[in-house]
Amino acid sequence: MTTKQQIYNHYLEHINDRIQNYREMISDLAEDAQNDAKGSAGDKHETALSMMHIEQEKITQKLKEVLEQKQILESIDVDKVNKKIGIGSLIQTNTFLFYMSTALPKITIEEIDIVALSPSSPLGKIMLGKETNEEFKFNEMKYKILSIV
Numbered sequence: 001m002t003t004k005q006q007i008y009n010h011y012l013e014h015i016n017d018r019i020q021n022y023r024e025m026i027s028d029l030a031e032d033a034q035n036d037a038k039g040s041a042g043d044k045h046e047t048a049l050s051m052m053h054i055e056q057e058k059i060t061q062k063l064k065e066v067l068e069q070k071q072i073l074e075s076i077d078v079d080k081v082n083k084k085i086g087i088g089s090l091i092q093t094n095t096f097l098f099y100m101s102t103a104l105p106k107i108t109i110e111e112i113d114i115v116a117l118s119p120s121s122p123l124g125k126i127m128l129g130k131e132t133n134e135e136f137k138f139n140e141m142k143y144k145i146l147s148i149v
Contacts, residue, residue, distance in 0.1 A: 004090045004149055006109050007099050008078045011116060014104065015070045022063040029056045069102045076101060081149055085127050087119055090149040095141070100124060 001009075033052045076088035085091055091098040097114050104116035117124045123138050127145075130136065135144045 002078075002149075003109065003112075004099075005078050007090065007107070007114055007116075008073070008076065008101075010107055010109065011099075011101065011104050012070070012073055014107075015066055015073060018066045019063065019070065022059055022066065025059050026056055026063065029059070069104070072102045083131060083148065085130050085145070085148055091127065091145060092147045092149075094144045094146060098127070100127065 029052050033049055033056075072087075078088070080088060082089050085100060087100055089098075089100045091100065097112055099114055099116045100119055101116050103118040103121060106116070107114050117127070119125065119128055126136055126138055130145055132145050132148055135142060137143070
């Protein structure tokens with residue numbers, strides 16, 4: 001398995017775990033609301049239900065965002081190698097190893113730090129379309145693209 005495939009699989013597993021966690025949280029809140037409805041009445045009950053509903057909406061929004069990230073990740077052809085930086089590119093620069101996909105937490109694989117970058121982020125926008133050996137500056141830092149996989 002290539003490093004690029006390992007990175008892809010790690011992020012896909014991370015996203016799937018988050019989806020499962022959010023779904024369980026939503027289910028637990030719905031169950032709590034149902035149990036609360038059986039034995040409560042009055043203002044305290046209404047306030048508690050309202051708070052649970054607000055929390056459920058927040059978690060549902062987070063779930064929607066993670067599902068969108070999964071959709072982006074699943075659209076990537078892991079075996080495709082680009083000459084120019086695009087979605088799915090693994091970019092080695094003089095400072096970091098970037099994975100152009102969606103904004104996800106930094107990970108370490110085989111003692112190498114990988115930064116997942118969204119193409120719509122400020123740095124992602126600058127990097128899109130660049131080729132090996134090109135240089136650019138971002139936040140007063142110079143980057144040189146050493147390789148693109």
